[in-house]
Structure formats: structure tokens, C-alpha cells
Amino acid sequence: MYRYLRVLGCDAADADDLTQDVFARFLRSSFEERSPAATLTYLRRTARHLFLDRIKIDRPKVIEWADAVDAEWRTSGAAEDSGEWVEALRACLGGLTQRSRDIVIRFYRGGQNRAVIARELGMSERGVRTSLHRARAILRECIQRRTGR
Amino acid sequence: MNSLRDEVFDRQLEVALEELLAPEDVPIHDPITTNDNPRPWHGLAFVALAATVVIAVALLATRGNDAETTEPAQSAAETDTEGEALAPEQDPVWPEATLPQLLEALDKNGTRDRAEAELVRRGAPAADAVARLALALDPETPRARERLASQLRVLRGLRQHAAHHAPALMEHVADWPVGGCADLLKTVAVLAPWSPHELEMPKFEMSFNEVKLDSKVMARGFEIPELNALHDATTMFSGRKHVRPDQSIPRLIELLESENGYARIAALEMLGTRGADAMPAVPAIEACLSSEDHPAINKAEWVNRQSVRIDQASSTPEIHATAAEVLLGLAPDTPRAVLAWRHRLAGTGTIKRRAQAATRIGQLFLSAQLSEEHRAEVLEALEEAALASDTRLAAAAITALGMAGKGRKSAVATLKRIMRGENERLRKLADAALRQVIR
Numbered sequence: 001m002y003r004y005l006r007v008l009g010c011d012a013a014d015a016d017d018l019t020q021d022v023f024a025r026f027l028r029s030s031f032e033e034r035s036p037a038a039t040l041t042y043l044r045r046t047a048r049h050l051f052l053d054r055i056k057i058d059r060p061k062v063i064e065w066a067d068a069v070d071a072e073w074r075t076s077g078a079a080e081d082s083g084e085w086v087e088a089l090r091a092c093l094g095g096l097t098q099r100s101r102d103i104v105i106r107f108y109r110g111g112q113n114r115a116v117i118a119r120e121l122g123m124s125e126r127g128v129r130t131s132l133h134r135a136r137a138i139l140r141e142c143i144q145r146r147t148g149r
Numbered sequence: 150m151n152s153l154r155d156e157v158f159d160r161q162l163e164v165a166l167e168e169l170l171a172p173e174d175v176p177i178h179d180p181i182t183t184n185d186n187p188r189p190w191h192g193l194a195f196v197a198l199a200a201t202v203v204i205a206v207a208l209l210a211t212r213g214n215d216a217e218t219t220e221p222a223q224s225a226a227e228t229d230t231e232g233e234a235l236a237p238e239q240d241p242v243w244p245e246a247t248l249p250q251l252l253e254a255l256d257k258n259g260t261r262d263r264a265e266a267e268l269v270r271r272g273a274p275a276a277d278a279v280a281r282l283a284l285a286l287d288p289e290t291p292r293a294r295e296r297l298a299s300q301l302r303v304l305r306g307l308r309q310h311a312a313h314h315a316p317a318l319m320e321h322v323a324d325w326p327v328g329g330c331a332d333l334l335k336t337v338a339v340l341a342p343w344s345p346h347e348l349e350m351p352k353f354e355m356s357f358n359e360v361k362l363d364s365k366v367m368a369r370g371f372e373i374p375e376l377n378a379l380h381d382a383t384t385m386f387s388g389r390k391h392v393r394p395d396q397s398i399p400r401l402i403e404l405l406e407s408e409n410g411y412a413r414i415a416a417l418e419m420l421g422t423r424g425a426d427a428m429p430a431v432p433a434i435e436a437c438l439s440s441e442d443h444p445a446i447n448k449a450e451w452v453n454r455q456s457v458r459i460d461q462a463s464s465t466p467e468i469h470a471t472a473a474e475v476l477l478g479l480a481p482d483t484p485r486a487v488l489a490w491r492h493r494l495a496g497t498g499t500i501k502r503r504a505q506a507a508t509r510i511g512q513l514f515l516s517a518q519l520s521e522e523h524r525a526e527v528l529e530a531l532e533e534a535a536l537a538s539d540t541r542l543a544a545a546a547i548t549a550l551g552m553a554g555k556g557r558k559s560a561v562a563t564l565k566r567i568m569r570g571e572n573e574r575l576r577k578l579a580d581a582a583l584r585q586v587i588r
Contacts, residue, residue, distance in 0.1 A: 002508075006164040007157065016501070016541065019508060020548050020578070027551045027581045065153070072157045086165050091425060093169075108166040116245055140158060 001043055007069055008051050009062070022047045044073065084147055092142035100135040103128060248278055255279075261299055269306035276311035279303045284317055288325050297329050301336040309422050312343030312394075319348055327360050327371035327379055334382035342392035342415045343422075350386050355379065357451060373451050380449030380457065388446075389415040398426060402433045410446045410464025413437070414471050421475035428479060435485045437472040438492075439523070441465055470496070481509070484517040487527060494546075495530045504545040507534055511549030528554055532563040535579075543567070544578055551582025560586050 001022060005015040025046055048066055055062045093101060103121070106112045112120075114128045121128070246254070246267060254264035268275040283300040286293055304311040304318075315337050322333045334350075341348050354361040355376060361367065388411025392404060396419070404416035417437065420427040437443075445461035452458045473492035480486060487510055494506035510527060519527065531553065534546035547567060554560030564586065567579035 003164055003168065006167075007160050012501070013541075016504060016508075016545070020544050023508075023511065023548045023552070024578055024581050027548070027585050068153045068157050069160075072154060072161070085161070086169055087425070089162070089165050090169055104166065108163070112245065116247075120247065136159065136162060139162060143162075 001047055004044055004069075004073065005047055005051060007072075008048070008066055010051065018047060018050050021050055025050075044070075085143065088143045088146035089139065091146065092139050095142055096135055096138060100131055100138075103131045104135050104139075107132060248274060251275070252278060252282060255282075255299055255303070256296060265299060265303050265306070268303045272307065273310045276304065276307045276314065279307075280311060280314035280317070284314075284321055288329060294326075294329055297325070298332055301332050305336050305339045308340065308418065309343035309394075312340045313345060315340040315344040315348060316346050319351075322351060323362055323365075323367075327367060328375040330360075330362070330367065331375055331378035331382050334379065334386060338382055338386035338389050338411075341386060341390050342419050343394050345394065348386075348390065350383055353379065353383060355457070376451050377449045381447075384447050384449075385411050388412045392416050392419050394419075398423065398429055401427075402430050405430075405433050405437055408444055410444045410468065413443065413464070413468055417468070417471045417475050421471075421478050431476065431480045431483070434472050434476050434479070435483075435488075438469055438476060438485075438488050439520075443468045482513070484513050487513045487517040487519065488523060491527045491530045494534055500539050500542050503534065504542045507531060507542065507545035507549045511545075511552040514549070514553035528557055528560060532559060535563055535567060540572060540575065543572075543575055547575060547578045547582050551578075551585040554582075554586045555588070557586065 002015050002019050005018050006012070010018060022043055026043060048070065052059070052063065052066060093104070096104065099121075103117055106117045106120070107114070114125050114132075117123070118125045118128045123131075246264075248271070251264045251268050251271075254260035255268065268279060279300050283297060283304065286297055286300070288294075288297075290296075304314065318333055318340075319337050322330050322337075325333060337348060351363050354364070357373075357376070359366050360371070360376070360379065388409040391407065391409065391412040392401070392415040396404075398420070401416045401420050401423075404412050407413050407416070417434065420430050420434065443463070443465040446464045446467075448460045448462045450458045450460055470492055473489035476486055476489040477493065481489075490506040490509045490513070494503050494510065496503070510531060514527065528550070531546050531550045535543055535550055537543045537546065547564065550560050550564065561583065564579045564583040568576050568583070570576060
């Protein structure tokens with residue numbers, strides 16, 4: 001749920017809040033559990049509704065984005081919900097070169113921007129940008145292969 | 150549409166990488182201002198930013214005192230810290246700091262804690278830089294002991310990244326008076342399992358009046374706690390050195406049943422650094438977390454000029470804490486991980502970490518099949534967190550209590566107490582949770 005909300009566009013704090021709100025609604029509802037998949041779909045729909053409810057500007061474009069996220073979730077959702085997607089990513093990180101992995105980790109782990117990474121690794125900013133782009137492409141291909149998408 | 154799908158995939162990747170790689174002790178920062186990641190919706194950067202602002206304003210309007218709250222970062226991921234907490238207004242964006250800036254900050258009271266935490270996050274490059282500082286530090290310089298302690302906390306937090314410095318640190322032991330010597334030995338003991346070299350403890354002869362290292366008298370004028378710490382460091386070293394970097398997963402699993410508590414802890418830590426390879430150890434780690442039957446650890450207590458008393462301290466709390474964090478690294482979604490999440494909820498981590506733990510407990514509790522005793526432990530932790538002064542933590546715990554606390558009288562009392570409180574958001578959540586608990 002949290003990851004779905006983050007992909008929709010919430011920052012970490014908003015995703016935390018909305019996750020709680022989703023479960024609070026769930027608790028108040030008279031939902032009858034039929035299957036885990038049905039429950040997850042119900043929770044995701046509630047999350048999407050609460051998320052969109054807060055968007056006041058240019059809703060059509062944000063809805064278009066949310067539709068794209070939902071379409072992606074319908075194909076990879078099971079892998080996302082079970083954590084398989086993240087586990088695949090964990091394994092795929094090992095396939096990157098040390099340099100690429102270092103850049104990816106600095107970028108995502110510490111929130112270092114490209115200028116800082118470039119300075120610390122003695123690279124150009126464009127070089128960092130290119131390395132990140134390549135690393136993402138490799139990870140994408142690897143994850144798709146591992147999750148069978 | 151294809152390009153939008155690509156953008157969604159990129160966003161999934163971004164979020165998962167943050168989740169996988171972000172150390173959760175780090176204070177939350179806003180990626181919009183500190184990182185040039187693209188926003189999620191393709192071609193909608195301005196719209197996204199505007200929408201985010203609207204959301205933020207709406208949340209601020211409804212959240213009352215639910216502003217972003219984080220506790221001071223844990224210093225170097227350890228609990229034996231002595232540094233001062235950084236005042237919020239002095240909180241810079243530390244990921245932006247260069248290594249030399251962090252090393253400089255390490256030397257200042259006001260910035261030390263944050264610098265330690267950030268250096269631990271930096272991994273190997275930080276290990277080399279901090280080890281160089283520690284090895285070059287002259288014991289005669291002002292505040293040398295305090296500076297060494299801080300540097301060694303970082304090296305202990307860095308674990309395997311700093312392990313190749315263990316032999317040099319061990320050689321450095323003789324240069325320091327008893328207090329620094331004990332701290333160095335403790336660090337060597339922590340790093341020993343990952344050290345590529347077999348390490349031998351120097352021979353100590355300890356008495357109330359003097360300490361000899363390899364028959365040579367060390368500087369006098371030490372305090373009793375330093376003598377105790379030196380004794381404990383040698384005990385820790387002798388336990389942890391049973392764990393080696395080349396040991397197989399089955400061997401490490403065996404060591405989880407060692408007669409030495411320190412060996413169990415070191416084996417858990419080693420499993421935690423083996424990634425997916427350590428998955429076969431998950432049941433044994435869960436057993437460690439559930440068991441109360443862990444060996445005692447010897448703790449020295451010099452009682453008079455002639456004798457030292459060896460107390461038997463329980464290793465169970467430390468083993469539980471270590472097992473919990475290792476399990477959450479390996480298999481956070483298994484039902485048995487509820488006990489590990491409880492440890493994190495009841496721990497001293499950031500509000501964010503603790504609130505996430507409460508939420509995960511709510512999701513996993515019903516399928517966890519816990520014993521009555523463990524059920525009670527988990528629910529007590531939720532009830533305590535539900536009464537926390539921080540709204541985010543309390544809200545997460547109340548929600549989880551609604552999902553997990555069915556039929557529990559003390560949960561009813563806790564929720565009713567919250568419903569009498571002043572926070573409207575918490576009152577509403579407690580009302581919803583109470584309906585579930587008494588249903």
C-alpha cells in the first residue's frame with residue numbers, strides 16, 4: 001500500500017498518512033474478505049480515491065498518471081504486493097558494476113544530487129547522469145526477466 | 150502510452166531503491182529539494198509540484214500538531230553514544246556534506262552525532278578516512294579520548310567496511326591509556342568477525358593498581374569503569390572471534406546455538422551481511438528471537454583492591470535486538486517477523502521507523518500465530534505506542550491495535566482513554582479501532 005502510494009506520487013510522509021487513512025476506512029467499512037487479492041484491490045482502490053481526493057489542480061493529468069500506475073500494477077501488482085519485485089531488484093543490484101552500484105546507492109540512499117556525486121567520484125555531472133541512466137536500464141531489464149513480466 | 154509506462158517503471162524503481170537502500174535511521178528529507186530525481190508523472194513536473202504543495206497545505210491544515218517529527222538520529226547506529234543531540238535548527242542536509250566536512254563535524258560537539266550517523270551510511274570510503282584519523286590520533290592531544298571514542302563508534306557502526314583496519318587498531322592498543330585501550334579493543338572485537346586476518350588478543354594482567362599489557366605496565370591513573378570495560382572488551386573479543394568471514398551459512402546457523410552469547414550475536418550480524426544467501430537461516434533467526442534461553446555474558450565488576458566479581462548478565466535482550474534487525478533485513482513480510490517489528494516499535498529509533506513498525510504489525514499480526522505470551526508482548530507495545538505524544542506514531546499504533554487487538558480488555562481501555570483526549574484525528578481513529586476490537 002505504501003509503495004503503491006509512493007509510486008502514485010506521495011512523498012514518504014503523505015504515503016504514511018494515507019496508508020493509515022486507508023486502513024482506518026477499512027476498519028470502519030463492512031468489507032467481507034473473499035480473497036487476499038480482492039482485499040488488496042479494495043485497499044488500492046480506496047488509496048487511489050483518497051489520493052485523488054487531495055489533488056485540486058489539473059486533475060485530468062494526474063488521473064491519467066494514476067491510470068498508468070494502475071495498469072502497471074495490474075501486470076506487476078502481484079510481484080509488488082508480495083515483495084518479489086523488491087527482492088528481484090536486490091538481486092539485480094549485484095549485477096551492476098561496482099562503479100554503477102556506487103552511483104545508484106549514493107543517489108538513492110543518501111539523496112546526494114548528481115553534482116555532489118560527480119565531485120566525490122571525480123566525474124563530470126553528465127557522466128553521472130549517463131551512468132544512472134544505464135544502471136536503470138540494466139535494472140529494468142533484469143527485474144522484468146526475474147519477475148517474468 | 151509506452152513512454153508513460155516507462156515513466157511508471159522508473160518511478161517504481163526509484164521508490165523500491167529508496168526502500169531497499171535508504172537507512173531508516175536517517176532523518177526524512179524531501180527529494181524535491183535535496184535530490185534531482187524526476188517527479189513521477191511524465192511531463193507534469195510543474196503540475197506535480199503544485200499538487201504536492203496543495204497536499205502539504207491540506208495536511209498541515211488538518212494535522213494540527215502532526216508536523217514532521219523525528220527523534221535525533223541514533224549515533225553511529227549504536228546505543229552507547231555519549232554525543233549531544235543536534236538542535237533542529239542546526240540540521241543541515243547531511244547527505245550533501247563532503248567526506249572532509251563530515252570528518253571536521255565529527256570533532257565538534259554540536260555536529261558529532263549527525264556526522265557519525267552520516268559517516269556510517271557512507272560505507273567503505275568513510276571507514277578508510279576515519280580509521281586513518283583514529284590511527285594518527287596522539288593520546289596526548291587535547292580531548293584525544295573523546296575524539297577517539299567518536300571515531301571508534303563510527304568504525305563499529307561500519308562493521309565489515311572497517312574490518313580490514315582491525316589489525317592496525319589492535320597494534321594501536323599499546324599506545325593508549327586503559328580507557329582508550331578498552332575502547333580500541335571493543336572496536337576490534339566488533340570488527341573481528343569480518344577481519345580477513347586472524348587476530349590475537351594481547352595478554353593483559355589486570356589489578357586495581359595497574360594493568361600490564363604483554364608484561365609491560367600501562368599508564369596508571371585509570372578509573373574503575375575503565376578497568377571493567379577493558380575486561381569486558383577481552384571477553385567480547387574471545388566470543389566474537391569464533392565467527393569468521395569465510396564461514397558457511399550452515400556453520401553460522403550452528404553458531405546461533407553457541408554457548409557463548411557474543412558468538413551468537415556475531416553470527417547473527419554476519420548473517421545479516423550475507424543478503425539473500427542467508428535466507429535459509431531465517432527459521433533459526435526467528436527461533437533466536439522467540440527464545441528466552443540465551444547464555445549469560447560475563448561482566449566484570451571490580452569490587453575492591455584485590456578482587457573482581459564476574460556478574461552473569463543476560464545476553465537475551467541484545468540477541469533479541471540483533472535478531473530482530475537481521476530478520477527485518479532478510480524477511481520483513483513473514484508473519485513471524487511480527488516479533489521483530491515489535492522490537493523496532495519499542496526501540497529507540499526514529500518516529501518514522503517506529504510508526505512503520507506499528508503499521509506492519511497491524512498487517513501481519515493475525516496470520517502470525519503467536520504464543521499467548523508473545524501476543525501479549527506485541528499488543529502491550531502497540532498500546533504503549535498508541536499513547537505516544539507524537540501523532541504519527543500514535544495514529545499508526547491505534548490503527549494497528551484495531552486490526553490486532555480484538556477482544557483485548559486493555560486495548561479497549563487504551564482506546565477509550567485516547568477518545569477522551571484532545572486530538573480530533575486520534576479520537577476518530579480510536580473510535581474506528583474500538584469498533585473492531587469489541588466487534
